[in-house]
Amino acid sequence: MIGRRKVCFRDISKFGEKQKDGQIPFTEINKLEKASEVFWDAIINAGSLVITCEFCGRTYFGSYSEGWYDEGELEDLRASAKKEPDKYIELYDTDSISWGYIDGRQAVYSCACNNVVKYENWIWQHRHLISQYLNKRVKKMKEDLKAEQYVTSQLKEVE
Numbered sequence: 001m002i003g004r005r006k007v008c009f010r011d012i013s014k015f016g017e018k019q020k021d022g023q024i025p026f027t028e029i030n031k032l033e034k035a036s037e038v039f040w041d042a043i044i045n046a047g048s049l050v051i052t053c054e055f056c057g058r059t060y061f062g063s064y065s066e067g068w069y070d071e072g073e074l075e076d077l078r079a080s081a082k083k084e085p086d087k088y089i090e091l092y093d094t095d096s097i098s099w100g101y102i103d104g105r106q107a108v109y110s111c112a113c114n115n116v117v118k119y120e121n122w123i124w125q126h127r128h129l130i131s132q133y134l135n136k137r138v139k140k141m142k143e144d145l146k147a148e149q150y151v152t153s154q155l156k157e158v159e
C-alpha cells in the first residue's frame with residue numbers, strides 16, 4: 001500500500017494567508033517565548049510545599065505558613081537559598097506550588113528555565129498531524145472493539 005498512495009502536500013509555509021482553494025486558512029501563530037497559561041492549565045495536577053523542577057534542578061519552597069515544615073527543614077532550605085539563590089527559590093506567598101508531569105518529568109509552574117515552552121510549540125506546530133493521528137487511532141480502536149464484540153457474541157452462541 002505504501003508508495004502507491006497519491007501524495008498531496010498542503011502548502012503550510014504561508015500561515016495566515018487566505019488560500020485560493022477556499023480552504024480555511026491556518027491560524028497565525030508565532031512560536032511562543034513562554035508557555036501559555038492554557039498549556040500550564042493542562043499540565044498542572046498537583047501542588048506541593050517543596051518541589052524540584054526536573055528540567056533544570058531548581059527547588060522551589062513555599063513559606064506562607066512556616067508551620068508545615070519539619071523541625072529545621074525550612075532553615076536548611078533558606079541556608080541553601082543563601083548559598084545558591086538561583087537553585088533554591090523561596091516563595092513567600094504560598095504553601096502550594098503548582099506542578100505537573102510532562103514527558104515523564106516534574107515541571108514547576110512558571111519555572112525560570114522555561115523548558116516547557118518547547119513542548120507547547122511542538123504540539124501546536126504539529127497539531128494537524130497529531131489530530132489526524134489521534135482520530136485514526138481512535139477509529140482503529142473502535143474497529144478492533146467491534147471485531148472483538150463480534151467474536152464474543154459468537155462465543156455466547158456456542159455456550
Ligand SMILES: [Zn+2]
Binds near residue numbers: 112
Ligand atoms: Zn525548571
